[in-house]
Amino acid sequence: MGSPKLSKSPIPSASASASASISSSSSPVQESPFSNYISSLSPIKHDKAPHVAQGFVGLSSPLVFTSPRINTLGRPQSSSVKISQKGVGDKKIINESCILERSVTESQEGLVTDIKNEDIKDNVAVQLGSSSECVDEYLADPVETDCAKSAYSVKLNLKQSNNVLQSSVNGLLDLKNIKFGRKNNVGREVDAAQFLSGRSEESIERKLTSDEKLLKIEDEQGSAQGISDGFQKFDSDRFDLSSKEKECKNFGPQKDGHGDGCSNFLQQLPGSLPGVQSYEGFAKNIGGDADAPVHSMKHEASELQRSMSRRCLQFGEAQPEATATCSISTNRANNIISSTSLATNSETESLSSSHLDLSAKSRTRQLVNLSQLAMNMIPQCYGKSSLTVLKPSGIGLHLNSIVNAISMGQGGTASMKVAQAIKSTSTTSCQSTENIDNCSDAFEKVSTPQGALEQKVCTIAGSASESLFAEESVEFHMTPNIKRKFSSEDGDRNDMFDQQRSIKKRKKLSNNTDGDCCKRCNCKKTKCLKLYCDCFAAGIYCAEPCSCQGCFNRPEYEETVLETRKQIESRNPLAFAPKIVQPVTEFPLSNREDGNRKTPSSARHKRGCNCKRSMCLKKYCECYQANVGCSIRCRCEGCKNVYGKKEDYCVTKEMVNRSGEISESRVAAKPKKEIFHSELCDPYHLTPLTPSVQCSDHGKNASISRLFSRRCLPSPESDLTVLSYAKSPRSPRTSDSNDILLETSSPSSKARELTSLSRVQLDPRRRSLTPGGSLHWHSSPIMPMSPLNDNKKLQGLDSADGGLYDILEDDMPEILKYTSMPIKPVKAGSPNGKRVSPPHNLHQLGSSSSGPLRSGRKFILKAVPSFPPLTPCIDAKGSSNQSRNNFQENRSND
DNA sequence: GAGTTTGAAACT
């Protein structure tokens, strides 16, 4: 092959060197004049050499250039310029002329085609030629849409060639193997050729036609090839690769030049050049195969997969700093796409379009890719920072995942120990958030051309970042260590910490239009150790966004926090229970029928509000703040809650009561307190068995179903409830009850658990507080229970607190409940929501805290998510009173 | 940003 190439090559010296290189297959390709020649051929490089050099310098990750082969094949680093300079002094000048460039390209193509004609090599050559052609065209007008197709073909070629190269590289290790590899390569290439799009084939043919002379020449020389075929072929392969790589680089720079302000972005993120990355990585892989073990390849089962993974890895390797994440992403195809999209605007358009065209995918998909890209970028940005680079595994996921993570993490990312276990998820999201922020600028630059799509991505990312509390979460991860280090300097540290937080908070507040997600406490006198503090109430540690002063609600003061919590709980076991109760249960019975019931509107505030002047139309009202309607429990005056007026709720209740007189009868049967009555009236007290009932917010259906369930369900639990709530050893707080809860947990609980885990919860007790027994009863199909009865008993049994009357309502953190709900899930989780989502005691699981309540903690995790309304009654007083009143009212009505 | 309003939490 070398000989033909030489003959083709205008430069004799090049040919001679080529032959030499061929003879010494093992010799690094770098030296091969042929490759140099080829590299020098492209004028584009020269023109944009500087750009390229810069971009690649940055890009030229050590990985890419580490291997000698890389230089040879890829000649990436500064290569293009260097090669052109040294190998072809004269040509250099010539190259600058477009004509020359064309001729050179053609000559290359011709060479390739010659190879193809000659032998099996042809396949490879064809690929190369097509690729080169495509590249050439692409280079000619990188921005044009037509290029997309060519680009696509190039990509295909790359994949194939990549495989070939790998095999060939492997072959290099052993001469014998080389031949083998060659054959294999040929076969692969043939297959690949088949796969090539008709367009690429056509282009190849056309090239062949135009380059007949060259081909003939090559054929003549080709006859003389002889034994060296294997090597030649290998060289050709390399050549192809190198040329491809070169081409890629060339077009990369061109694009760069075309791109608006993309150069900066590219420089910052050299890896952004998809083509370059792929090629470089490709070269690298080759080198890696030859020189060192291939990391990515090991994993890949199928060839295609291998190529894909390699690319991904390559990307990552090429850009160890930033792009590493991209390479790792689970979805290889997506990774590739995303990497492509990372390219400059022009590149993005062309390449993306190419993908789209070939795959006939919709623009929508591209958008998805972009989103993925955004995700990938996050890690990249992050990588720039000294912080650890996260693997894309998480990042590579979909925005949705991020958003979810964010929402989940909002409340709790910060603090808890448990959260650390889950770190991977939450951390990723957090980091990603930060990254997003950092990358926002770059994104904007890049987005200019593509505009809408990328902007969308940015927007999404931004929203995600907002919800994530990026900074906060990040800080949290780091905080513990730092803080512990400086534990002796708590005071100073506190001050500093406060200052930092205040600064960040301000920053965030200013940045965040939404503001809800980032809001945190601003306590000044309570030291964040009282329920006044939203963070504390939510069971999370204060974080950056907080502007609190003298805050003790931090990991370093964990003991203090826990003690305080205990105290508060001792006063009111349900103090940390979620305020907002989602009536809808996960029970299959209810849910399956009507999934919509779980609307936010159905949720209610457990204790109800007590508004007198705000008319429940401002955030002073907890119901309004939680985006839930007022209920019977509310003692508000002049309620005008847009999410549901108290009056409306009462009306609904009445209807329910009429339909089911059972409730009253049951009540009478039981030792009840007024609370029971209230329960009857309040759908939220219903047991999980009757999801519909809980859902009842205003819906009659729900109420009806609730009644129905009640009737159907006798109260087997009564005994249990009595036990648990009678303050007997089996009290709900006992581990037994917890166990029950665990059993009852629904499959969906896992997801919720994860979510909950993301949030660090300070208070272990909530779970313990929650009457696990109630959950169990509710959930257990075996025991059809009348929630009312249970509730009644519970309530009646309930101690002075009376908080237990709500037991029926699930204790599960609202975040979990709301995760699926449209209603500001974030808010629910956020402190702003004022504990909308109760903090879970996950962290306590890890903590060694002792105490009766804690015994059940472990179980809590499972139980919490799965079941809805076990909720302990937060406020026994008000609710009980209200319920009482309501009950009386209802009775009178009846 | 300071001051006011509001209602929950805490206290008595």
Added chain:
DNA sequence: CAGTTTCAAACTC
């Protein structure tokens, strides 16, 4: 348990 005080968020200017 009711009333009062304290507190911090929400709101207004």
